[in-house]
Amino acid sequence: MPEELKVKEKNDLQKPIPKEHYEKLEEYIDSLPSLEGRLIQVLHHAQDIFGYLPRDVQLFIARRLGLAGAKVNGVVSFYSYFTEEPRGEYVINICTGTACFVKGANKLTEEFEKKLKISAGDTTEDRKFTLKDVRCVGACGLAPLVVINDKVFGRVKPEEIEGILEQYL
Amino acid sequence: MKDYVKVTINDKTVEVPREYTILNAAVEAGIKIPTLCHLDLHDLKMVNRTASCRVCMVEIEQRPNLAPACATPINDGMVIRTDSLRAIRARRMAVELLLSNHPTDCLICQRNVRCELQSLAQELNVREIKYSGKRNKYPLDTSSQAIIKNQDKCILCRRCETACNEIQTCGILSALNRGFDTIVGPAFNLPMVETSCTYCGQCVAVCPTAALTEVNHTHKVWEELHKPDKYVVVQVAPAIRVALGELFGMEAGSIVTGKLAAALRRMGFDQVYDTEFGADVTIMEEAKELIHRLEHGGTLPMLTSCCPAWVSFIEHQFPDMVDVPSTCMSPHIMFGAIAKTYLAEKIGIDPKKMVVVSVMPCVAKKAEAARTELSIDDNDDVDIVITTRELGDMLKEAGIDLDKLPDEDFDHPLGKSTGAASIFGTTGGVIEAAMRTAYEWVTGETLEEVEFKQLRGMDGIREATVDLKGKELKIGIAHGLGNARQMLEDIRNGKSEFHAIEIMACPGGCVGGGGQPYHYGNDEIVKKRQEAIYREDRGKSIRKSHENPEVIKLYKEYLGEPYGELAHKLLHTKYEAKERI
Numbered sequence: 120m121p122e123e124l125k126v127k128e129k130n131d132l133q134k135p136i137p138k139e140h141y142e143k144l145e146e147y148i149d150s151l152p153s154l155e156g157r158l159i160q161v162l163h164h165a166q167d168i169f170g171y172l173p174r175d176v177q178l179f180i181a182r183r184l185g186l187a188g189a190k191v192n193g194v195v196s197f198y199s200y201f202t203e204e205p206r207g208e209y210v211i212n213i214c215t216g217t218a219c220f221v222k223g224a225n226k227l228t229e230e231f232e233k234k235l236k237i238s239a240g241d242t243t244e245d246r247k248f249t250l251k252d253v254r255c256v257g258a259c260g261l262a263p264l265v266v267i268n269d270k271v272f273g274r275v276k277p278e279e280i281e282g283i284l285e286q287y288l
Numbered sequence: 289m290k291d292y293v294k295v296t297i298n299d300k301t302v303e304v305p306r307e308y309t310i311l312n313a314a315v316e317a318g319i320k321i322p323t324l325c326h327l328d329l330h331d332l333k334m335v336n337r338t339a340s341c342r343v344c345m346v347e348i349e350q351r352p353n354l355a356p357a358c359a360t361p362i363n364d365g366m367v368i369r370t371d372s373l374r375a376i377r378a379r380r381m382a383v384e385l386l387l388s389n390h391p392t393d394c395l396i397c398q399r400n401v402r403c404e405l406q407s408l409a410q411e412l413n414v415r416e417i418k419y420s421g422k423r424n425k426y427p428l429d430t431s432s433q434a435i436i437k438n439q440d441k442c443i444l445c446r447r448c449e450t451a452c453n454e455i456q457t458c459g460i461l462s463a464l465n466r467g468f469d470t471i472v473g474p475a476f477n478l479p480m481v482e483t484s485c486t487y488c489g490q491c492v493a494v495c496p497t498a499a500l501t502e503v504n505h506t507h508k509v510w511e512e513l514h515k516p517d518k519y520v521v522v523q524v525a526p527a528i529r530v531a532l533g534e535l536f537g538m539e540a541g542s543i544v545t546g547k548l549a550a551a552l553r554r555m556g557f558d559q560v561y562d563t564e565f566g567a568d569v570t571i572m573e574e575a576k577e578l579i580h581r582l583e584h585g586g587t588l589p590m591l592t593s594c595c596p597a598w599v600s601f602i603e604h605q606f607p608d609m610v611d612v613p614s615t616c617m618s619p620h621i622m623f624g625a626i627a628k629t630y631l632a633e634k635i636g637i638d639p640k641k642m643v644v645v646s647v648m649p650c651v652a653k654k655a656e657a658a659r660t661e662l663s664i665d666d667n668d669d670v671d672i673v674i675t676t677r678e679l680g681d682m683l684k685e686a687g688i689d690l691d692k693l694p695d696e697d698f699d700h701p702l703g704k705s706t707g708a709a710s711i712f713g714t715t716g717g718v719i720e721a722a723m724r725t726a727y728e729w730v731t732g733e734t735l736e737e738v739e740f741k742q743l744r745g746m747d748g749i750r751e752a753t754v755d756l757k758g759k760e761l762k763i764g765i766a767h768g769l770g771n772a773r774q775m776l777e778d779i780r781n782g783k784s785e786f787h788a789i790e791i792m793a794c795p796g797g798c799v800g801g802g803g804q805p806y807h808y809g810n811d812e813i814v815k816k817r818q819e820a821i822y823r824e825d826r827g828k829s830i831r832k833s834h835e836n837p838e839v840i841k842l843y844k845e846y847l848g849e850p851y852g853e854l855a856h857k858l859l860h861t862k863y864e865a866k867e868r869i
Contacts, residue, residue: 174476178869181475187459188475188869196464 136175140168144179154184158194162201171202199253207242207249209287211267216255218262223277227263228252230277234284247287293364298371309337310346310357310368321346321370322379324386324408325445326358327494331746331811332768332795336450336494341443342382343408346370354378380412386443388419390497397441397498402806404496405443426471431479434487434503434655439471442499448472448491455795456769458601460485472499475869484604484868488597488769488793489651489802494809502651502803506678506685512643512671513556520643521559521631522552523623523702526567527649527713527798528676530820534805534813535680536690541816543824546695551688552647553696562698563646564705566623567712567721569842570594571833573616573859574718575725576851578788582759587611589764589779589786592718594618596656597793599863601769606776607865615860617669619712620646620653621662623702624669625858630846631702639667646673649713649801652793661861675803704838707738707831710824715767715797716743716750717821719790723754723763724832731757738831744822746796746815749775751786764789767797 147164151157161180162172169176172195181191195201211231215224228239231250235243242249258264261273265283272283291306295313302317314321325341327334339359346357349367354375357368369375387409394400426439444463449472452461460474460483474483492500512520533542552560578590591613593599599618603610617625624646628639646653650673656662657670674682683690697703708724711717720743727735742752743763748771754761764786766775772791778784794800799817800807807813830836847855 177475187453187462189459189462189464189473190453192475193462193464197466199466 136169136173141176141179143168144176145183148180148183158184158186158191159198162191162195166201171205173203173205177203199251204242205246207246209247209267210249210251211265212251212253212256213239214254214256214258214262214264214266215252216259216262218255218259219264222263224252224263226277227265227275227280230280234280248284293362293366295362295364295366295368297368304362306362306364308362310348310355310360310362310366311344313362314357314368314370319370321357322408322411323358324383324404324443324496325447327447327450327809329795329809329811331815332455332748334450334455336445336447338446338450341386341445343379343412345375345378345382347372347375376412380414383409383412383414384417385419387414387417388421389423390443391440392417398501398504399498403498404808422468424468429473429480430503431481432485432487432503432655433481433658434651435480435485435489435492436501436503437473437480438499438501439473440499441497442472443497444470444472445496446472447494447496448500451490451494454770456486456488456490456793457773458484458486458488458605458769461491478869482869484600484866486597486600486604486769486793487652487655487802488601490794491802492651493794493800493802493804493806502675502678503654504678505654505672505674506682508672509645509674509682512645517641518643519558519637519641520556520645521561521627522557522645522647523561523563523566523620523627524548524552524647525563525620525649525713525798526710526717526821526824527801527804527817528647528679530713530799530817530824531649531676531804532680533690535677536683538691539816540813541820543820544690545824546697547690547693549698550693550696551683551690554688554693555682555686557645559699559702561623561627561702562705562709563620563623563648564709564712565702565836565838566619566621566626567594567709568706568833568836568839569622569626569859570616570619570712570718571708571721571725572839572843572850573622573855574614575722575729575834577614577616578722578726579729580851582787589762589789590614592616592722592788592790594712594718595652595792595794595798596650597652598769598772598791600652600655601772601793602776603863603866604868605773606780607868609776609780610863610865613863615862617662617859617861618653618656619709620648620673621656621669621861622859624657624662624671625664626842627702628664628667628669629858630842633846634701639664643671644669646670647676647679648673649676649798649804650794651675651802653803664858676801676805677803680805701838701841704836705828706833706836707825707828708833709836710828711821713798714818714821715792716745716765716790717797718792719743719763719765719788721833722788723761725834726761727754727756728832728834730759733757735832746818748795751784761787763787766790767792768795769793 177191181188265272292303297317304313321344324343327336339356344357345354347369429437449461529545533544593613624644632639654673657673708721720740750765766772796814800814
């Protein structure tokens with residue numbers, strides 16, 4: 120585990136976090152009428168600003184909200200929406216809810232993995248795409264479906280994936 | 289006026305307060321429902337009610353699903369069955385599922401025969417583990433000097449989290465990740481040593497399995513004992529003699545001081561001494577320091593510094609206040625420093641060949657002994673710390689039956705102690721001991737009534753005044769780090785003003801320490817140990833630290849004045865502000 124952490128830390132150091140981002144987050148936190156029960160809201164906002172939630176940002180939030188670092192990290196690591204790793208420019212979410220699963224979502228995952236040469240959960244080396252799965256999106260009528268950033272692709276067939284990816288290249 | 293409702297459990301109707309859970313009502317009805325994650329420590333107002341283990345499932349009439357008894361509130365007329373086949377099967381299945389992702393190395397596990405999961409498997413008649421699914425395998429966290437975290441043995445009951453967050457407010461442990469990947473650990477699953485953990489060991493005290501245990505030094509002690517060129521001395525803390533008996537089938541609160549000395553001698557220690565001697569020395573230094581601070585406008589309040597978990601807590605959580613604790617080292621470290629100088633000189637032993645072993649009710653003392661500043665010329669004041677539990681294991685290993693031993697005395701010159709030192713083991717005790725001495729030093733009069741009843745009790749935060757004839761001292765006492773935090777915040781905000789404060793990290797003080805025999809959720813045991821401590825004090829012929837003849841001799845022959853130059857060098861330390869994660 121410590122090995123893994125060291126690598127993570129190195130990655131964080133390689134890409135220094137811009138100071139303006141912290142200022143922006145600080146400003147947001149200051150604008151809140153009270154800090155009680157705001158953790159998730161602040162984390163959402165922070166992820167919008169930083170793109171992800173690196174260790175230092177989580178600790179920054181913990182200190183500002185008067186919470187333990189472990190508690191903040193517990194919440195961040197619980198919700199799949201939050202990410203501790205930088206993500207690609209485009210995040211491909213493959214719905215793996217029951218309906219999509221039945222309609223062959225795993226075949227879509229396999230195809231994306233093959234085309235992007237990464238495994239689900241990872242980001243391409245050029246930081247262009249992140250591939251991940253998501254639980255039910257709530258649009259089961261469109262199963263199986265894929266969401267790329269804010270755009271929804273419904274009733275996707277594996278052979279259409281190449282074409283979808285081309286739109287983002 | 290309390291609101292009562294009627295519930296029927298297994299055909300037995302009881303009338304119980306409306307706010308009860310099914311489990312509470314069952315206890316009232318004399319019906320046992322097995323539990324695992326549930327832990328209710330009334331005195332600490334700690335209830336772990338995560339309902340995560342599903343071991344207490346019961347059937348409720350007219351409800352389709354079974355319900356966890358520990359977390360389900362009752363309502364009027366509720367009809368509950370705990371003994372239906374469906375409920376019994378569901379409870380057994382819950383344990384089987386836990387076991388399907390749990391190592392089965394019980395025979396060589398540190399918690400063998402003391403494991404709550406193991407007892408439950410036996411109680412629920414589990415004879416096979418029907419499920420063979422995926423199993424988690426995590427690295428062992430042996431990074432700290434005090435606590436080992438073995439995630440593989442964690443059943444996610446979250447008791448440690450409740451102890452760490454709600455009672456101690458340290459916030460080191462939290463559940464991380466989700467689903468099958470859930471673990472309990474520090475932020476970012478950092479190794480324990482990189483966190484602000486105080487090593488108070490309350491997580492260890494409530495862990496039902498061996499997921500959290502103390503770093504075991506029993507083998508190290510045996511090895512040292514059998515090295516021919518080593519001179520091994522042992523010291524035992526006040527709280528050991530009122531708890532060790534429990535490990536040998538005695539009643540909680542049995543005092544085994546004499547048998548303890550005999551047992552340690554049988555184990556082969558060259559000298560068997562008493563940390564209470566160190567406690568008496570601590571009072572000489574601490575009372576003098578308090579008077580010095582009062583007379584010379586020093587920082588007030590002065591906080592006691594006997595508890596290493598508490599010291600670590602203030603360093604990490606209140607870095608701006610590190611100048612308030614007394615600079616006195618803790619009693620067992622003082623003892624070590626004296627043993628490796630005064631004693632070594634007296635008996636003509638090279639201090640480098642002397643090994644000081646401390647038997648402590650405490651897990652944090654292990655980390656404390658490893659602090660590099662607590663040493664003389666790179667020779668640690670205390671070399672090895674073992675807990676009450678570890679001592680119990682060693683005695684059993686050596687075939688020593690504590691119960692059958694005669695009462696023996698400690699060795700001298702570091703074995704004589706007073707009643708003031710005995711009470712160091714309970715909340716309120718250190719400050720009471722300090723007052724017994726400070727009173728006489730300040731007023732120049734003899735203190736007739738040595739028991740300061742106003743300082744005693746089990747309330748988490750206590751305030752009292754002690755009249756030093758013309759000078760009223762305001763005293764604060766807190767035990768449990770959550771209470772300590774509240775007291776410190778009040779001081780920082782100017783809400784409270786005290787002259788002296790005693791803080792102990794563990795609820796109840798050292799009697800409830802993280803290294804004591806497991807209490808399995810029964811906090812009456814801790815109270816009985818506390819009563820025993822006060823009994824021990826009453827049984828002593830001398831009850832004020834400054835009247836201890838061996839302590840007087842130590843100052844006369846070696847140290848000079850209390851709080852003087854040599855005492856400062858050997859017995860005082862400093863604290864550092866530290867980062868918090």
